[in-house]
Amino acid sequence: MIRLVIIGTLFFLLYYVQLNIYRRLWLQHLNISFLFTKNYIFQGEQGELQEVIENRKWLPLAMLKVKFQTDRRLDFGTGKGSKTTDQYYRYDVFRVGGGERVTRTLPFKGTRRGYYIINGADLVASDLLLTTSFMMSIPIRTELYVYPRPWDSDELRRALTRLNGEILVRRNLLEDPFEYRGIREYQPYDSMRTINWKATARTDDLKVNLKNFTSLKYVRIFFNLQDDGILKKEECVEAAISIVAGLCAGFLSQGLQVSCYGNGLDTETGQYVTIAPKAGDSQMDTIYRTLARIDLGKNPISFTDTFREKILNFSGDVITCFVAPNQYDDFLNLLGEYQASGREYRWFYPVSGTKIPELPEELKSHVQLIHV
Numbered sequence: 424m425i426r427l428v429i430i431g432t433l434f435f436l437l438y439y440v441q442l443n444i445y446r447r448l449w450l451q452h453l454n455i456s457f458l459f460t461k462n463y464i465f466q467g468e469q470g471e472l473q474e475v476i477e478n479r480k481w482l483p484l485a486m487l488k489v490k491f492q493t494d495r496r497l498d499f500g501t502g503k504g505s506k507t508t509d510q511y512y513r514y515d516v517f518r519v520g521g522g523e524r525v526t527r528t529l530p531f532k533g534t535r536r537g538y539y540i541i542n543g544a545d546l547v548a549s550d551l552l553l554t555t556s557f558m559m560s561i562p563i564r565t566e567l568y569v570y571p572r573p574w575d576s577d578e579l580r581r582a583l584t585r586l587n588g589e590i591l592v593r594r595n596l597l598e599d600p601f602e603y604r605g606i607r608e609y610q611p612y613d614s615m616r617t618i619n620w621k622a623t624a625r626t627d628d629l630k631v632n633l634k635n636f637t638s639l640k641y642v643r644i645f646f647n648l649q650d651d652g653i654l655k656k657e658e659c660v661e662a663a664i665s666i667v668a669g670l671c672a673g674f675l676s677q678g679l680q681v682s683c684y685g686n687g688l689d690t691e692t693g694q695y696v697t698i699a700p701k702a703g704d705s706q707m708d709t710i711y712r713t714l715a716r717i718d719l720g721k722n723p724i725s726f727t728d729t730f731r732e733k734i735l736n737f738s739g740d741v742i743t744c745f746v747a748p749n750q751y752d753d754f755l756n757l758l759g760e761y762q763a764s765g766r767e768y769r770w771f772y773p774v775s776g777t778k779i780p781e782l783p784e785e786l787k788s789h790v791q792l793i794h795v
Contacts, residue, residue, distance in 0.1 A: 438552065444482070445550040449557050452479035455489060456563065457541050463568040463711070464533045470497075470567065472529045472541075474515060481521040488547040490514040496535040497567070533569035536664065538690055538716045540566045570711040573669035574662065574793070579771070582791045583673045586742065586769065606630050641680035641700035644670055645734065647726040647747035647754055648687045648719070657719075659748035662773040662795040664714050666746050670771070671710045674742075678702060683710055684733065686726045687717035695724055727753045734761060743768040750780065758786060 454477040464470045478484055495511045505513045517525055542564050548557045606622050608630060622630035646667050650660050667683065674681045682700035689696070696713055698706075726747075734743070734757065743761075745768060747754060761768060762785065773793045774780055782790055 438554075441551050442555060445548075445555075446557060448480065448482055449484065449548045450546075450559055453477070453484075453546075454479065455544055455546065455561060457491065457544070457565045459565055459567045460528075462566070463570055463715075465570045466533055466536050466572045469530060469532055472499075472531060474527045474529065476517050476519050476525045478519040478521060478523050483521045483523075483551075484517070484519045484548055485551055486549045486553055487517045487519055488514055489517065490545040490547070491541055491543070491563075493541050494537065494539050496533070496537060496569075497539055498532040498534050499529055500531075533567075535569065536571040536661065536715055536717075537569050538566065538712075539569065540564065568712055568715045571661075571665045571668045571714050573672045574665040575669060576793065578791065578793050579666065579669055582769065582771070583670070586744075587677065589742070589767075606632060641682055642674045642742045642744065643700075643737075644681065644683050644744045644746065645726075645730055646683075646685040646687075646696075647745070647749075648685060648717070648723045649726055649747075649751060649754070650749060651751070652749065656748050656775070658795055659773040659775055660719060662793065663746050663748045663771075664717060666771050666773060666793060668711065668714055670744055670746070672707060675702060675704075675707050681706060681710075683713070684730055685717070686723040686729055687719065688721045688723065689713065689716045690718035690721075691716055693721075695729060725753075727757050731757060735764070745770040746773075747771075748773045750782065755783060755786070758789075759783070762786070762789065 454475075456475045456477075458473045458475065460471040460473060474489060476487065476489070490513070492510045492512045495507050495509065497511060499505060499511060499513065501507070504515055505511065513529075515527060517527075519525055542562070544561055544563050546559045546561060549555060550557075606619055608628060617631040619630045619632050644667055646663055648660050648663060650656055664687075667685070671681050671683060680700040680702045683696060683698040685696040687696055688694065696717065698709060698713060701709075743766065745758065747770065750772075758768070758770065768789055770786070770790045771793055772780070772790050773795050775795050779792070
């Protein structure tokens with residue numbers, strides 16, 4: 424009997440000692456991190472999220488439950504420990520030894536364009552005998568861009584081919600006085616200002632400079648995501664964003680400067696889209712990220728009030744494109760005013776179904792329907 428009492432006393436003593444140790448030390452030197460293996464994917468692509476648990480102390484964790492939530496449009500499937508309602512909720516259970524690092528990789532699919540954040544996790548641990556739970560919420564931030572997939576269709580490719588032809592024509596209309604591409608012999612129709620006197624003195628023959636042709640200043644793309652009708656055109660609005668991405672990618676691949684403006688609101692800044700003209704891969708990255716962050720849950724601002732002055736008042740040789748899935752009166756009036764000024768433009772109009780929308784006769788030649 425005395426032996427049982429002693430054993431029981433030692434057991435309870437050890438139990439309370441280990442319980443107090445775990446209560447004080449379970450969270451110390453415990454690092455939890457989430458990491459998307461790529462910081463962006465395109466809509467429809469697969470990605471991976473890594474959960475990394477680092478226990479940098481000698482004390483083992485017999486049970487550690489990690490809970491987090493993210494947007495349900497990141498499709499992790501319906502495996503054990505997951506639930507999808509308005510958000511995607513997941514918990515994973517780990518057993519982590521002292522000084523051990525555990526990594527678990529969760530595959531998912533980016534089903535919709537967007538900007539996704541995991542900004543915290545809930546931890547639940549236990550003592551060594553699994554009798555008591557300890558809980559803590561910790562700040563964690565990791566982010567993922569799901570870029571809109573650039574629109575690709577025969578209609579858009581044909582329209583881009585025509586626009587590229589127009590760009591080539593414009594590039595050959597004017598000579599750039601500051602860019603030279605060689606020297607040739609003087610002809611009677613050449614201006615005296617084009618004579619290269621150094622080359623003439625060296626060869627004893629009149630030589631003139633060959634000038635490069637000036638290029639377009641840039642391409643402007645304006646998009647209007649207004650969708651106030653009773654029957655929403657959500658598919659066409661999303662397609663409009665993909666069309667913008669496709670146009671920007673096409674023009675930037677030609678070495679042109681591209682600017683981009685739209686009335687959709689950024690989910691992070693709350694501001695409308697305004698991207699200054701620039702060329703190169705970094706510009707496309709900026710455009711992809713900005714388009715990904717457009718929040719269609721927020722009503723877009725007035726397109727005409729915001730961009731009227733920028734659209735109508737500019738100088739230089741510019742190609743202007745519009746993308747809009749609806750034809751509201753104020754938008755049509757703005758296009759008519761722009762056209763009346765004698766300037767060329769293209770309106771890319773995403774439509775669904777087989778019915779062709781009725782358009783003002785004077786605008787028809789400037790419209791490219793894109794069936795979605």
